[in-house]
Amino acid sequence: MMIYIGMDDTDNLESRGTGTLSRTIATELSKKYPVSAVTRHQLLKHTDIPFTTHNSCSVLHVDLGPEHVEELYESVKKEMMDDFIEGSDPGIFAAHHTQLTPALVAFGQDAKAIILTQGRARALARNHNLPLEGLGGTEDGVIGAVAGVGLAGAGDDGRFLRLGAKDLRGTYSVEELLNHGVDAIYTVEGIPITEGTIYNKEDKLVRLCPLNGHVVLFVEERDGKFWNVSRG
Known part of the structure; x- marks a missing residue:
């Protein structure tokens, strides 16, 4: 605990x-x-x-x-x-x-x-x-x-602001994020994302959210790419 x-x-x-x-x-x-x-x-x-x-x-x-x-x-x-x-x-x-x-x-x-x-x-x-x-x-x-x-x-x-031992900044594959402790990735419309790349500005923290005891990342599709959405 x-x-x-x-x-x-x-x-x-x-x-x-x-x-x-x-x-x-x-x-x-x-x-x-x-x-x-x-x-x-x-x-x-x-x-x-x-x-x-x-x-x-x-x-x-x-x-x-x-x-x-x-x-x-x-x-x-x-x-x-x-x-x-x-x-x-x-x-x-x-x-x-x-x-x-x-x-x-x-x-x-x-x-x-x-x-x-x-x-x-x-x-x-x-x-x-x-x-x-x-x-x-x-x-x-x-x-x-x-x-x-x-x-x-x-x-x-x-x-x-941090999950685990280091800051997560920039762009990562879905696999990398899930291996780092992210429980799920969804679009803001509720579609689960299970593969591919999640884009983010290189100097910006990945905006992971605590939701119902889980670590969740929300994204939105822009020009065929999934981008990290800022929440909280």
């Missing part, structure tokens, strides 16, 4: 983004731990919510049991503090899949639709006896950190 470590608000307008930091941390963690994925989750964009560019959070997925939650939390926290950006408001939260409750999942879903508070995020962590901290600034990142874990644990939101 999986441990999820949520991160949010780690950047400012001039710095690298939270997604980049989460992939960097995943690379470091992979030297010691079985990191299986990094996901991005889009939260509500609203004029009353301070955010840097997109109001998205990142979640690390590590395939370990609940006894490793605190250890992983401290490892990720150290990496975040070592790369702290002035003007950022970072937060970190961690939970094992078996510790996720409907209340945590609902918090994640609510964060996509309504304005939430640090108070509710901190109360959830406290009531579940799970580690949550703000690491600087206003500490508003605790909201996205908790929301991300709830959404990632539900397995039906966002997109993968």
Whole structure:
């Protein structure tokens, strides 16, 4: 089963983004731990919510049991503090899949639709006896950190920034993608794609999606070729 470590608000307008930091941390963690994925989750964009560019959070997925939650939390926290950006408001939260409750999942879903508070995020962590901290600034990142874990644990939101040990960028054959852990490839009209090539700009990440607990890639046909569709 999986441990999820949520991160949010780690950047400012001039710095690298939270997604980049989460992939960097995943690379470091992979030297010691079985990191299986990094996901991005889009939260509500609203004029009353301070955010840097997109109001998205990142979640690390590590395939370990609940006894490793605190250890992983401290490892990720150290990496975040070592790369702290002035003007950022970072937060970190961690939970094992078996510790996720409907209340945590609902918090994640609510964060996509309504304005939430640090108070509710901190109360959830406290009531579940799970580690949550703000690491600087206003500490508003605790909201996205908790929301991300709830959404990632539900397995039906966002997109993968990384699947496995490396970033997937550019064009791949269907066989390569399936061998890398993609469960299915569909056109946006629902036709399964089982062979051929999936095209993508060379510098762009392949936009894999967690859907119903599976890794899915959606494509569209343009000029006789199947192109990766951007979702999430």
